[in-house]
Structures are given as structure tokens and as C-alpha cells.
Amino acid sequence: MGQRRAAGRRLAAPEFRASYLDDSPRNPPGGLRMKPTKLIALLILLASPASTLAQGSGSQPRQPQPYGHDTPPSFEVTRSFVGRILDIHTDSHTLVVEDKNGKKVQFSVDEHTEFKADKKTELAGRKNLKLDDFQKDQLVKVTIRSSDSKVIEVRLEREKT
Secondary structure, eight states: OOEEEETTEEEEOOOOOOOSBOOSTTSOTTOBOOOHHHHHHHHHHHHHHHHHHHTTSSSSOOOOOOOSSSSOOOOOOEEEEEEEEEEEETTTTEEEEEOTTSOEEEEEOOTTOEEEEOTTSTTTTOSSOOGGGOOTTOEEEEEEETTTOOEEEEEEOOOOO
């Protein structure tokens, strides 16, 4: 059954083989021939990571921006320190805070430091808080930027009961 007869001649059965190689006259035996659509898809796939980097996905350092009430700060790595206020020096713009383990830390604040208060505290709902508004023995959370230890925020926290 593997052979057929046609016009008096015997023909060999057609050969079927799975191959990615195209042995056409345009492509010599053993050469690799790719369809144009697959080639275009491959080129797009290889070019997409380069275009993503060119769109500013972190390939270049971000320009420093001033932050305050009008512009949001860029992403920053921060640390927090929670404790009670031991001393406030408004003339030198410093604040001494002691945590629950007895560790005392002095923080310097400047004009960019934000002062806030949680709900259900004596300063809740007030805008434009200043260092003068805080008092000794209040529970605060001081947020500092890790890169330069600059105080970003002092927040009066609600007492946990």
C-alpha cells in the first residue's frame, strides 16, 4: 500500500516529516527560514524592554524636587520613632522623645517638617500645627527620612487604652 501506480509508473509514497527547516530553492538545505510575521513578532518582543526603559521606568535617577504643601514628595524610604515628648526647645527647633524602652532621641525640625495630629487627640482637626503646639508627655510618632535622618513629620498619636 505504500506505493501507487500512475500512468504505468510506480510512485513512491510521499514522505511526511516534521521539520522547521525549509529545503526550498530559496533556502539551501540545512538553512533556517522564518515567516515574516514570526520575524516581526520576534523583533517587537525584543524591542519592547528597550522602549520600557526609555520611558523613565527607573533607568535614570529622579531629579530632587522640593516638597511641601504644593508638591508631593517623591518616593522616600522612612523610619519611625514612637515615644513621649520629654523636652521641647522652640528656640533651637529640637524635640527630645523617649520610647517605651527608655531610649531618648533628640530630633531637629525645620520649615519643611509637617506637624499633624490623629483624630481624637487634643490637636485633632487643627491646620498649620507648629512645634509650639506640642507639649511634654504627649505621645508622638516622628517619621524621618533614612537617607539623611531629616525629620519629615511629627504626628501626635491617640493614646491606646
